Amino acid sequence: MDKNLLHGIIRAFLREDVGRGDLTSESIFSDHEIGSARLVARDSFIVAGVESVAAEVFKVQNPSVITVDAVADGTMARPKMGLLTVSGPVIDLLKAERVALNLLQRLSGIATLTAQFVDKVKVYAVRITDTRKTTPGLRVLEKYAVRIGGGANHRFNLTDGVLIKDNHIAACGSIRDAVEKVRAKIPHTIRIEVETDTLEQVEECLACGVDSIMLDNMSPEMMSKAVRLINGRSLVEASGGVTLETVEAVAMSGVDIISIGALTHSAPSCDIGMDWSF
């Protein structure tokens, strides 16, 4: 992640949580009181965002904070495992604590859920990806957590990928017309993907040489048929309500990519605490 981009995001989150200062702590601690604390796992999970995000939160709050003993992102944490040790002015550790924990808990949750999906399909040559169903304002962080969990990213936003959907097709009259309109206008560096509901639509896509075909909410059986029909002439993405229970069946159909909104919109937060040692 780009540091300048990240610092801007963190700064906004600290401003939200800290306001003009910590009324309680500033009444009790001076700027000169130094302390130390450790972020500790209270559960088992894949960590994401330790040195890359949580440590940066403390440093943005006060660049003089020292962070050591960070476990690498992607590590499987176990209960009581120390994840990061931070030292510096107590006031700044207290101000940054909530934001650092909030982010680390969410990102680790996403990495953990992603890893569970990835694990289910590890014998298949398939890529698990996220979607645009991320938390508003957190996309760059959440997509990072997906990568840490072993997943891959789908397009970041509406500008850096093309996905032709039903209302685009309806407006143009046919898949071919929509694809041609788009192909004529976009940079050649961007692939064209089309969302399909039926095998007829899949055939239309093949006829006009699209780069990726999204199979939207199809049954595994229908997906298998589609994959055989496509036969390597395009990337194939399965999409729509895939769960940990169904993901292997989807993978077995032979698709290249399975995109899962739940990775980012439904991953439960991990339990992480901050233990103080004044």
Place this chain on the structure above:
Amino acid sequence: MDKNLLHGIIRAFLREDVGRGDLTSESIFSDHEIGSARLVARDSFIVAGVESVAAEVFKVQNPSVITVDAVADGTMARPKMGLLTVSGPVIDLLKAERVALNLLQRLSGIATLTAQFVDKVKVYAVRITDTRKTTPGLRVLEKYAVRIGGGANHRFNLTDGVLIKDNHIAACGSIRDAVEKVRAKIPHTIRIEVETDTLEQVEECLACGVDSIMLDNMSPEMMSKAVRLINGRSLVEASGGVTLETVEAVAMSGVDIISIGALTHSAPSCDIGMDWSF
């Protein structure tokens, strides 16, 4: 919610999702094609953020978008119920769609979960509140959703409320010293709340006249004892891992306030779609 504040937040979210434009839609639609769509519930839930947030997302994207037929925040939605109708340039409806849905789904989820907690304790004179465990960047919105669900807000950030915790007490030597230090420095408009783990700490709080006492992770029995001990001399807040299963037992202990982090960090999103009618 303050419109200026809200618009700034929405603008940032749109920038994240839209980037420099919608490569697909801008290849297909001109600025002059007008369309109409309806946000529709696909499930039952308490809506939050319809006119107040989702409609504003469309209007920030393009002030010429017209929004009608908004159901009032707090309404119980049923599957297929229309929540909001938007009309305007198709391109702008498509650009705003994802952000509007993301927010509406999350906020409705929070309102719905809050309402479930509130409902469980409706015969008790107790207030259900949120915490600071909100999604970074969404606090002002999520706290609004809690209110729509019938809950109340705890302090917004570290500046507009005082909560004396264990490390503040440890640093001062005693609750009394911590309270006195804080009371001497803060505006008289802010109440002082102290987090306690034991009845001895509760007694110390009473001895120095704090405004609110937080009972942290106590059993309902211990909370009952604390409430009897306090006997109206201070507000009493229960905190720590309260669930839909345990909330009534907590309420029965006689506390005034039950704060629940799960309201904002664990509310599942509601299922809402956008149906087009070109």
Place this chain on the structure above:
Amino acid sequence: MDKNLLHGIIRAFLREDVGRGDLTSESIFSDHEIGSARLVARDSFIVAGVESVAAEVFKVQNPSVITVDAVADGTMARPKMGLLTVSGPVIDLLKAERVALNLLQRLSGIATLTAQFVDKVKVYAVRITDTRKTTPGLRVLEKYAVRIGGGANHRFNLTDGVLIKDNHIAACGSIRDAVEKVRAKIPHTIRIEVETDTLEQVEECLACGVDSIMLDNMSPEMMSKAVRLINGRSLVEASGGVTLETVEAVAMSGVDIISIGALTHSAPSCDIGMDWSF
């Protein structure tokens, strides 16, 4: 004061005064010419904002500027007393000079006036506070100066304190209705204060258990009556045109708090110069 918040404010003030650069000094000095200067009191006053603000102005202009020999905020300065010594590129010292002096003169003026009020009432158990009548853009700094002068702060803005005034009461029909409406909606961490003009209103306030009662523009005699009536059941704040001449009489009435707009809107600037020693 939060450094990040403070630096943002200072940066804006420097941009205002420096524009795109110092046309005169940049024609004469190179970036490599180093100089040293001393901020010196030309009068007697309580200093506020030396290391906390003025030194930061120079460092924001150029982080390589070194500041030493800062007297502590709250010190009584005497004519010719050195307050702060700054060393670094002459160009940057010249660019920061005006903003640093402007702020230090104003903040010291506020601290000095506050200290005069505090001194007048030092034998009474009363708190002198500011109001919202601060200079637009300078509130966080001016409220800091009030604290340095021995005063306390009233609410910072409309969000972190409640003050029910005449038009709120008029709109609700009675003090009780207004208080109940507000109490139902605000966080329990915020106290409710009501502005009163008559003893009847004071009684109404007591009947509904408000936290603080503001006695607005009452005579000292009437305030005494109100204090006796209230008898410890609420905090009591005196407000309205209190001067150095009248403050002791007000304090004698037994109120807990005296709020004074003049602390921030009418404190004369202190005389401080910058002596160069190339």
Place this chain on the structure above:
Amino acid sequence: MDKNLLHGIIRAFLREDVGRGDLTSESIFSDHEIGSARLVARDSFIVAGVESVAAEVFKVQNPSVITVDAVADGTMARPKMGLLTVSGPVIDLLKAERVALNLLQRLSGIATLTAQFVDKVKVYAVRITDTRKTTPGLRVLEKYAVRIGGGANHRFNLTDGVLIKDNHIAACGSIRDAVEKVRAKIPHTIRIEVETDTLEQVEECLACGVDSIMLDNMSPEMMSKAVRLINGRSLVEASGGVTLETVEAVAMSGVDIISIGALTHSAPSCDIGMDWSF
């Protein structure tokens, strides 16, 4: 004043005073309650910033607020004279009230003091100007108020005017060297002014053809001598501690410009209230 610039300033001031909303008023009023109020003079003074600033504050808070019956800036207000009537959502009128009044009181104070100085010297061909001793963040507004009071503006910041002072001269060795260095580098659209303490320095200035000569802290007698010496070969500015008592004597010396820091740093606020008529 440039509207875009002004609105940015006002927006920041409202954010400071309103925070995330008006906790009190939002508990009592809905967005639909409409009210009306009148800004009223409680004293006699020259008004500055009525339509140009105060009305804009209300409109920035909510563009649907209507403002009528504004008296023209520069009008002499008398006690009880209505200055501006505002109508719109009560909540927004309440949110904007304090900022609008704060600014109007300060700006009117500056215009009034400026007009007093201007009046003292009205029979002389002399221009009264401000300095850079303005309130940080308010320069564009305060310099506007000086113009309304009949004064003129000195340079706005360090970029749009040249003033060669003692340490510039010291660094160059002589006035001539300093002037030549500066003249070689600045745009030809900017005049060169030099600060002088002695008649020798004035002569040096004349010898190298400076555009304006500042007579710094000279007695009226010495200024007269300087004016005779200069004899129209340069503009002449008097500067340093000029008061309402001394300004006429200074003007009599024949200088072209008298610059007075007190116009902006010591003008007392005017008394203006806001009367409601629900």
Place this chain on the structure above:
Amino acid sequence: MDKNLLHGIIRAFLREDVGRGDLTSESIFSDHEIGSARLVARDSFIVAGVESVAAEVFKVQNPSVITVDAVADGTMARPKMGLLTVSGPVIDLLKAERVALNLLQRLSGIATLTAQFVDKVKVYAVRITDTRKTTPGLRVLEKYAVRIGGGANHRFNLTDGVLIKDNHIAACGSIRDAVEKVRAKIPHTIRIEVETDTLEQVEECLACGVDSIMLDNMSPEMMSKAVRLINGRSLVEASGGVTLETVEAVAMSGVDIISIGALTHSAPSCDIGMDWSF
């Protein structure tokens, strides 16, 4: 172009050129003086940015400005042809004039040069594209002008396209290793392009299935060989010093894309004036 994005850019440019106001015009015109002016071609060229950019500059300066009679972007302008008529406060027309003209002249220059390149190769199935050699801060506008001129866009920035260059290859040891590293990490929505200098490198690219092959600074003969070798298995882009003289020879080689930095970094401005009719 996204209006919100565009308005932010325009606002910054106006702030740069207007500063705090137009000292000359504000001394002469009041806000109430209305005027009208016409942007007129003084030469022949393809217009780009009339309604889309220049008209917006005037409206950002003052939303009450009315713009009519805009010729469509892509029109061939002839000397004396009116391009746009603007009416509104004279002061605002004067403030916006320079920025509007500067942008229109540059963008029309780019569209015109692009059209000349496109015209030279119109019988070939080849796409003329821009590069990242745009003017800093103007990329979104300049890439729009390329499209108006009949060209297409290459990647917008380093995030929305992949181009593997010599130092990437050197760091990985081989093209295959570089491609595999990149393919494993990027979204499947982005194509992979590799820069090649030799036919051996082209063969390496084909062996690992890259999406686009850039032929960097090759002679037309070598490009022909490369095209035959590639034989439709990848897109082929010619790059490096292509001019109006050489572009046809390059197109004849059979490449799919010719990217030309000169479109944006060397297009001469078009001559456009603003004629007033008070």
Place this chain on the structure above:
Amino acid sequence: MDKNLLHGIIRAFLREDVGRGDLTSESIFSDHEIGSARLVARDSFIVAGVESVAAEVFKVQNPSVITVDAVADGTMARPKMGLLTVSGPVIDLLKAERVALNLLQRLSGIATLTAQFVDKVKVYAVRITDTRKTTPGLRVLEKYAVRIGGGANHRFNLTDGVLIKDNHIAACGSIRDAVEKVRAKIPHTIRIEVETDTLEQVEECLACGVDSIMLDNMSPEMMSKAVRLINGRSLVEASGGVTLETVEAVAMSGVDIISIGALTHSAPSCDIGMDWSF
């Protein structure tokens, strides 16, 4: 150039070119791979912006980048001459490369063209200046390059200089009226310049004592007449379509200043490359 101002500009340019990161390089290089590269002239030209701008681009991207061996701005570069060596994380050097080169090429182009104009008139006491026809967003940089090339700057924007043009004069009825209106309102620190087309207008200007007279699009002969007429009573600026071919004839007419829009709007970029040495 003011560092804070410059860094803000550079940051925006990097954001434009880098987006959320360098997809290619981040797939290949870790943050820990260090490299070194040299900016090298490929042609002969006057360099502008080496240490002052290009080196800062790399440092803004990552403050740990080290820059050495910078040639001084104003140096005549020869092909293969090293201009600057940069060392640091390869990823950051790659991210900053394009922006650094784009700026250095443009600024050196401007300095080189300016130096050619200056050289043509070096035996005359005349100043070559820029205009407001700069690239939007780059004015502060481009005006710096003009100074490096030996030129001088005209006013920076509409606020820090006065230029009375034909529509100002038309609106006032006469030059005298326009000059008087302006003189009454502007700070005495700003000179008044008037644009003239005829000798009659020049005479009018002299009659009301303007500071500078612009001779707009006059022939050299007419300019000579104007200069003789003015005879030192005002600065004289020649303006309008001056080229390297005509500039000496213009200078011979005796004007003080020749302003040339082409310096900034038509200077060809210089050829500069970046050679890597991993």
